[in-house]
Amino acid sequence: MPLKTYGVLITRAVDTRREGAADTPHYQIHLTDDAGVRPHSRLRSSGGTPFRAAVNVLSQQTPADLLYLVDDDFKHPITARLDGLTSGWNTLPSGPGGPNLDFVRGNLFDPAGMRTLPADASGPDNDLADLLDHYVRRAVDDPAARLYVFGERFGPEPTVKDKVFGFLPGNGVHDIHMNQGNSGRFTSDDGVWQDGGLLIRFPGDGQGQERWVGIFLAFQSQAWHTDDVTGHTLPDVDTSRPAPGDRPVRIVAALVNPAGPAPERESVTLLNASPAAVDLTGWRLLDRIGQASPVPAGPLDPGASLAVPLSDGARLGNHGGEITLLDAAGLKAHGVSYTAEQASHEGWWVVF
Secondary structure, eight states, rough: OOOOOEEEEEEEEEEEOOOOOSSOEEEEEEEEEOTTOOTOOOOOSOOOOEEEEEOOOOOOSOSSEEEEEEEEEEETTTHHHHHOOOOOEEEOOTTTTSOOOTTTTTTOOOOOEEEOOOOOSSSSSSSSHHHHHHHHHHHHHOOOOOEEEEEEEEETTTTTTTTTTOSSSSEEEEEOOSSSSSSGGGGGGOOOSSOOOOEEEOOSSSSSSSSEEEEEEEEEEEOSSSSSTTTTTTTOOOOOOOOOOOSSEEEEEEEESSSSSOOOOOOEEEESSSSEEEEEEOOOOEOOOEEEEEESSSOOOTTTTEEEEEEEEOOTTEEEEEEEOTTTTSSSEEEEEEETGGGTTTTTTTEE
């Protein structure tokens, strides 16, 4: 079954603490909501509800080191979907329509770019806790920065003080990592559109735009092709994380906002980057909510491109979205995303 209570906690960072000696060490973040102040405001609240975010930095399964990816200029339509949520805890219903995270379906980042780091090592800037410190401590020092912590809620526990920071009631978020494709006893946590993660929103300096940082964590034991309903690992297929350069057919551009009145003639361009022809019979393109358009059947020659008109099924909204390419077996071959800003230029192609 999926996580019991999935959502996003929108807060200020107050303090941090590293754990090194525990069997399952975490990077702990002390947080507080804005007590009536909107999360995007520069105003500082006089107090608020305290929370703790417990971020895994080591796996209980082998290999123990976590996979991580940091995008320090994160641009994705999910940031716009977070507008309107209140400071504090926000429960998110399952599905692709809202600001939920899904590492497989949400096209948040390229999994091939993930790397491993030890949980804790002597010396500066060489372990996962150091990496988290680099970004979270900056948010602690900036009263206008906000953390968006995705995962499972725990508490509140009215009679139990928080075990790390000592506030009462105990209250917070954990499972701030990929929550699908698990193995062993952790398969009970599997689900779709319920992955954990950490987004940090830094305000503009008056001359530049605000900037988002995305921090995404996964266990090396997790699978990257999962069932669309249960989130369980798909049987009898290679579910390993994509490696750099192993995707022969890729989405390279999209005409999201064609010139002229509706109905518009949207189109997605594919490129075969491999040295061999690829048969596209049975392939499909999906939009952000899973509506599908077929790809023309037949081979795509090495180095050739193909513009696929979206005459049926998939629709590319002008307020940002995701485009996913599935192969004939229904497995994800590639995926991209675009923002409302990228889609605002009528008649221009968005290049990925």
